[in-house]
Amino acid sequence: MTELIEIAHPRVHACGRQPGESYCDTCKVRSLAVCAALGSEELPELDRIVHHTRAEAKTTFIHQGETAESVFSVTEGVVRLYKLLSDGRRQIIGFAMPGDFLGLALHNRYGFSADAVDHVALCRFERRDFDNLVTAKPHFLRRLHEFATHELVIAQEQMTLIGRRSAEERVAAFLIAMRERWARIKGPSVTIQLPMQRIDMADYLGLTIETVSRTLTKLARDGIILIVPEAVRVLDERRLAAIARA
Amino acid sequence: MTELIEIAHPRVHACGRQPGESYCDTCKVRSLAVCAALGSEELPELDRIVHHTRAEAKTTFIHQGETAESVFSVTEGVVRLYKLLSDGRRQIIGFAMPGDFLGLALHNRYGFSADAVDHVALCRFERRDFDNLVTAKPHFLRRLHEFATHELVIAQEQMTLIGRRSAEERVAAFLIAMRERWARIKGPSVTIQLPMQRIDMADYLGLTIETVSRTLTKLARDGIILIVPEAVRVLDERRLAAIARA
DNA sequence: CACACGATTTGATCCAGAGCAAGGACGGAT
DNA sequence: ATCCGTCCTTGCTCTGGATCAAATCGTGTG
Numbered sequence: 001m002t003e004l005i006e007i008a009h010p011r012v013h014a015c016g017r018q019p020g021e022s023y024c025d026t027c028k029v030r031s032l033a034v035c036a037a038l039g040s041e042e043l044p045e046l047d048r049i050v051h052h053t054r055a056e057a058k059t060t061f062i063h064q065g066e067t068a069e070s071v072f073s074v075t076e077g078v079v080r081l082y083k084l085l086s087d088g089r090r091q092i093i094g095f096a097m098p099g100d101f102l103g104l105a106l107h108n109r110y111g112f113s114a115d116a117v118d119h120v121a122l123c124r125f126e127r128r129d130f131d132n133l134v135t136a137k138p139h140f141l142r143r144l145h146e147f148a149t150h151e152l153v154i155a156q157e158q159m160t161l162i163g164r165r166s167a168e169e170r171v172a173a174f175l176i177a178m179r180e181r182w183a184r185i186k187g188p189s190v191t192i193q194l195p196m197q198r199i200d201m202a203d204y205l206g207l208t209i210e211t212v213s214r215t216l217t218k219l220a221r222d223g224i225i226l227i228v229p230e231a232v233r234v235l236d237e238r239r240l241a242a243i244a245r246a
Numbered sequence: 247m248t249e250l251i252e253i254a255h256p257r258v259h260a261c262g263r264q265p266g267e268s269y270c271d272t273c274k275v276r277s278l279a280v281c282a283a284l285g286s287e288e289l290p291e292l293d294r295i296v297h298h299t300r301a302e303a304k305t306t307f308i309h310q311g312e313t314a315e316s317v318f319s320v321t322e323g324v325v326r327l328y329k330l331l332s333d334g335r336r337q338i339i340g341f342a343m344p345g346d347f348l349g350l351a352l353h354n355r356y357g358f359s360a361d362a363v364d365h366v367a368l369c370r371f372e373r374r375d376f377d378n379l380v381t382a383k384p385h386f387l388r389r390l391h392e393f394a395t396h397e398l399v400i401a402q403e404q405m406t407l408i409g410r411r412s413a414e415e416r417v418a419a420f421l422i423a424m425r426e427r428w429a430r431i432k433g434p435s436v437t438i439q440l441p442m443q444r445i446d447m448a449d450y451l452g453l454t455i456e457t458v459s460r461t462l463t464k465l466a467r468d469g470i471i472l473i474v475p476e477a478v479r480v481l482d483e484r485r486l487a488a489i490a491r492a
Numbered sequence: 493c494a495c496a497c498g499a500t501t502t503g504a505t506c507c508a509g510a511g512c513a514a515g516g517a518c519g520g521a522t
Numbered sequence: 523a524t525c526c527g528t529c530c531t532t533g534c535t536c537t538g539g540a541t542c543a544a545a546t547c548g549t550g551t552g
Binding site: 493494495496497498499500501502503504505506507508509510511512513514515516517518519520521522 | 524530531532533534535536538545546551
Binding site: 412413453454456457460475 | 538539540541542548
């Protein structure tokens with residue numbers, strides 16, 4: 001199992017600068033991003049406890065069932081969160097993208113595993129430190145609660161998708177959802193980046209890899225999308241939305 | 247659409263007692279239950295804003311898409327939460343039982359509908375009042391955040407159930423989950439109360455009513471459960487758990 | 493009691509998506 | 523360039539659960 005690479009301790013940033021010296025720009029940008037996600041500009045308090053961390057593709061850095069010792073915030077790349085059944089069946093319960101938090105549940109064990117889809121940069125916090133910070137700052141807690149309830153809404157939407165909608169509807173809704181998530185990060189585009197593999201989409205949508213592939217092919221044959229490596233381009237906005245719409 | 251019956255305003259309890267008089271016992275017990283759920287004994291503050299409410303079976307009291315004006319806490323009975331697709335397909339996203347909260351998401355519209363499976367008693371709060379209370383009491387906020395993250399864990403479990411497990415596994419897991427929830431409320435029992443209809447189980451598990459019925463019949467034929475009205479009795483603990491286990 | 497109505501069970505068929513197998517397409521190593 | 527390994531696509535068959543259709547069971551009602 002590949003190890004998580006801790007590129008920076010609170011006082012030793014990736015750039016190699018030493019304590020007391022001014023911020024490494026990359027780390028500063030990342031810390032600020034997490035602060036922004038928490039709705040704050042009080043960088044110093046958060047920066048005292050942040051560990052800047054990197055993970056290569058397929059590195060598993062949260063293991064279902066293990067003691068929850070860290071809270072993460074994604075700053076670059078895409079992370080997949082999944083649950084495994086004992087016989088190997090897998091359900092991906094979500095993709096975490098820049099700005100998202102992982103491991104927020106106040107349980108002492110992780111309920112899922114998480115690994116990097118591509119190269120990922122993360123801010124890591126010791127749970128104890130993070131809890132102290134949140135306890136001291138009720139508006140952080142409020143923000144986290146907003147995150148949690150938003151994730152709950154997404155999860156309920158996903159239950160409906162998986163429980164009651166056809167393969168074509170699931171794939172279309174997934175494409176639309178991915179496009180909206182990227183739009184919030186990078187601005188709107190007709191090209192929907194899909195850094196994850198087909199098998200990840202399948203395990204997220206409760207389908208098989210073959211069904212996902214066939215469904216994408218069908219959407220392409222119908223002139224609704226164009227399949228390109230690592231992405232799809234939307235050709236017919238209206239029809240894609242019509243299929244995805246509940 | 248049946249109306250929600252507000253049986254008591256803060257100062258006019260169900261028993262008919264008037265302001266200034268001592269508590270109606272039933273209302274007091276219910277208010278206390280909600281306080282306990284919030285991890286507090288500061289009854290007066292909460293009681294100032296609670297509306298004791300009742301709903302008959304099938305009364306819909308949360309409508310998906312409407313402005314979220316109330317927060318509820320169930321004190322008696324079972325509530326089903328569901329999302330409807332435009333063509334009538336329904337996904338039940340959860341059952342709320344005594345002690346559970348509804349409408350906690352900090353969104354201005356409800357993301358689901360809720361109605362009473364059987365006769366239900368609820369404590370209702372105006373969202374504004376509830377928010378003020380929570381903002382004033384960070385430990386309430388913390389408790390609510392715990393609720394939200396716990397619900398998220400349940401929702402993720404359910405995604406896995408619906409996305410990756412067979413009909414028999416879903417039904418067995420549902421029975422075990424229901425038994426554990428009742429056990430926390432009423433203490434352990436080999437009889438699992440099932441106040442909801444087959445169609446509700448089906449819409450919760452992403453199956454059809456026929457499949458639920460057939461699966462229960464199969465479990466009964468295999469000597470694992472005994473089907474009785476409104477409930478099932480567990481005959482073979484071990485085998486049921488083995489099927490339900492992930 | 494007979495009847496009606498809704499919930500549930502059971503039976504018979506169907507089909508969307510799973511499972512299996514065989515090719516492509518693409519990138520990295522030699 | 524060639525070989526590999528991985529991912530993706532496509533064709534074919536199979537099957538779990540959906541769908542359609544009847545009973546059967548309960549419960550309330552005139």
